[in-house]
Amino acid sequence: MGQLLLQMLVGTITSLKIFALTLLFALPLGMLVAKGRMSKNRLVSKLVNTYIMIMRGTPLILQLIFVYFAPYYIFGTSYDRFTAVIVGFVINYAAYFAEIYRGGIQAIPKGQYEASQVLGFTKVHTFTHIVCPQVLKRIIPAMGNEVITLVKDTALAQTIGVAELFRVAQNASARQFSTMPIFLAGVFYFIMNGLVSKSFDVLEKKLNYYN
């Protein structure tokens, strides 16, 4: 039992790494994608829209396989599995985040931009100091959903052979002829998501000082 818990802890660390790295890259990348999607340049917005459609329209599991194996078939070389997982998750999640950001940005009333303009703020200052803080408040519930999904999606990393929490549990369960490790993994995910949703609750309350 002690051995099993240790193995699952190692798997959990891998899962958490995928989780953290995905957020680290996908959160800012999503903003760039959102900006591209809202670009006045038709070509840019069309291209970005196609990318978002592909990311949202095909299974993540397929995207992971593609990201890992495509370079092999095209260039004849492959790369680190873990890196492939991060790349796959980041480009997928950036697309979802982008749409959430876009919704948030478009919900900001025109008057906020006009007031900023009349007061002489630069475009950058308007975006960072007037628009973004208000967008953050609006997108928290949707982001909470997405981040919770990400915790569970990390289990898909095993498709291209990265031993994260769920894979470790499956292996153990095969060895022991018991489904117990899998249910134990469920408890792990549940605890992680408990922390995630608690964090979002705290953030939401913190931003509750205005309407």
Added chain:
Amino acid sequence: MSIITVKDLKKGFDGLGVLKGISFTLNKGEVLSIIGPSGSGKSTLLRCLNQLENVDSGSITICSDVMVQTDEKGLVSYSDKKILQTVRLHLGLVFQNFNLFPHMNVLRNITEAQMHVLKTSKEEAEKNARRLLNKLGLSDKEKAYPCQLSGGQQQRVSIARALALNPEVLCFDEPTSALDPELTGEILRVIKDLAKEKMTMIVVTHEMAFARDISDRVIFMDDGLIVEEGKPEELFNNPKNVRTQKFLQRYE
């Protein structure tokens, strides 16, 4: 001394003329009211002055800085960015629906532009903000957020926010249209006090009694044109144009 000179200003939206050739001047210390039916182009005129809309042709000069001009061939040219920013800061604009920043408290709403646009120090900006809040009777509200204030209080904060940049001219775009009669009185008193201090102002309004009371000059606009212009006593008591007479009858 003329502070704003507008010549033959034209502006249309999708081929539909909204301003069809507006010319007027505004002198220092003068209070100018613009009245007229909805859709006559009053707000658009104010928005053109404040660079929220680009003009199709005509010229605008504010405090001897040229904002936009049109040559004989009809080529419209805006001045460069630096001049436009200077021109922009000559004017302050108070919106119909306030447009305060909801995530900032009252004090920060007023200090933000001073600090980031005029590069005033935080202490100086806050001192200035408190002076304005005191003047507008909002001293106890500096920590409050816009959502905690009444409409009238919000509009007073937005007036303070505009005044904080020391504009040469303060523009009001139907400042009381979103307020009930009681709160309207509150805002009109503030504007009246500013008029007493010889603040130069342009007020777009539907409050006829008020326009008559505070203005040095009134412009009546209809269908994108200035139909009549004059001292309030003349324009309200003896309107010369039939259109002006018809419009004013409804307010009797």
